[in-house]
Amino acid sequence: MTTGSDRIRAAFARAHAEGRAAFMPYQMLGHPSLQASPAVITALADAGGDLFELGLPFSDPLADGPTVQAAGQQALDNGITVARCLDMVADLRRQLPDPPFCLMGYINPILAYGAERFLRAAAEAGVDGLIVPDLPPDEPEAEEMAALCGRFGIAPIYLLAPTSTADRIEMGVLRSQGFVYLVSVTGTTGARAGLPADLGDFVQRVRRIAAQRPASERPYVAVGFGIGTPEIAAQVAQIADGVIVGSALVKLAGSSERPAEDVAALGKSLRDAARRAIAEPGDISDPSTAE
Numbered sequence: 001m002t003t004g005s006d007r008i009r010a011a012f013a014r015a016h017a018e019g020r021a022a023f024m025p026y027q028m029l030g031h032p033s034l035q036a037s038p039a040v041i042t043a044l045a046d047a048g049g050d051l052f053e054l055g056l057p058f059s060d061p062l063a064d065g066p067t068v069q070a071a072g073q074q075a076l077d078n079g080i081t082v083a084r085c086l087d088m089v090a091d092l093r094r095q096l097p098d099p100p101f102c103l104m105g106y107i108n109p110i111l112a113y114g115a116e117r118f119l120r121a122a123a124e125a126g127v128d129g130l131i132v133p134d135l136p137p138d139e140p141e142a143e144e145m146a147a148l149c150g151r152f153g154i155a156p157i158y159l160l161a162p163t164s165t166a167d168r169i170e171m172g173v174l175r176s177q178g179f180v181y182l183v184s185v186t187g188t189t190g191a192r193a194g195l196p197a198d199l200g201d202f203v204q205r206v207r208r209i210a211a212q213r214p215a216s217e218r219p220y221v222a223v224g225f226g227i228g229t230p231e232i233a234a235q236v237a238q239i240a241d242g243v244i245v246g247s248a249l250v251k252l253a254g255s256s257e258r259p260a261e262d263v264a265a266l267g268k269s270l271r272d273a274a275r276r277a278i279a280e281p282g283d284i285s286d287p288s289t290a291e
Helices: 004-017 036-046 066-077 082-095 107-113 115-125 140-151 166-175 199-210 230-237 247-255 259-273
Strands: 022-028 052-055 101-104 129-131 155-157 179-183 220-224 242-245
Touching: 004 022, 004 129, 004 155, 004 220, 022 036, 022 066, 022 220, 022 247, 022 259, 036 052, 036 082, 036 247, 036 259, 052 066, 066 247, 082 101, 082 107, 082 115, 107 115, 115 140, 140 155, 155 179, 166 199, 179 199, 199 220, 230 242, 230 259, 242 247, 242 259, 247 259
Parallel strands: 022 052, 022 242, 052 101, 101 129, 129 155, 179 220, 220 242
Antiparallel strands: none
16 A cells, blocks of 8 residues: 555655755645635646645644744634645645645644544545644654554654754654654744755754665655745755745735735746755665665
8 A cells, every 4th residue: 555655755756856856835724715725735736846735724833933823823714624624635635646745733733633533534635744843753642643644644754953852853763754854943934044054964964864764764854944935945955855845935825916826936936946966876865766
């Protein structure tokens, strides 16, 4: 049976075969409106989105910056719920059979819905991965959530920051499936003017840990937070396997009179900028070739 991790890894491998990092756009489900949200996501797929992070709105999103917080509140005001989010994902999956969908949401709404019930419904809707920003890999509940994810074929994906402890980084890399999400900066989401000077060292540190896993299970490395321009996307593509863009796309979706068209145009420019050097066989930067 093909799992969410298999589909995620295949998407990274396809992007790398084209000589680029995977372009991974984020959108908040239900924003800027219940009608526009699926249209924006579909337009981003047409613009070349390789994998999608789809946000579950929550009233207390600690890891989100002002733009994504506002988008989540707008989605809640629009009447979005967890059940409606899952229905929206199911509708999107019928339109977009290929790109992996990774839900990104906080633990409280998932527990309120019922973790097993949520993951069963997510799998039925076509979800491939789950990212829970406020559930670190070393929390006892994380192991339970990972076991449920495995039961339903959904890849658990963990966020790691430069300030994470050594034990948490190792655990996050060894427990993530498909890819591991590296936060480029300390703080909340939001576009920034540049990247930290030590980001490359952080990425290589994670790669060395990932290399301990068999090649068929080794997670790719994606970087997010602070990537809002083609120039920064190009820089990230030189050191990471995937480029995650959230706030810049969300802000444009909420401010544009033509959200689908304008977000797709920005998305295409970000994807085109994410060219990368193709790894040599055996290079730990490319899990599809390393042994």
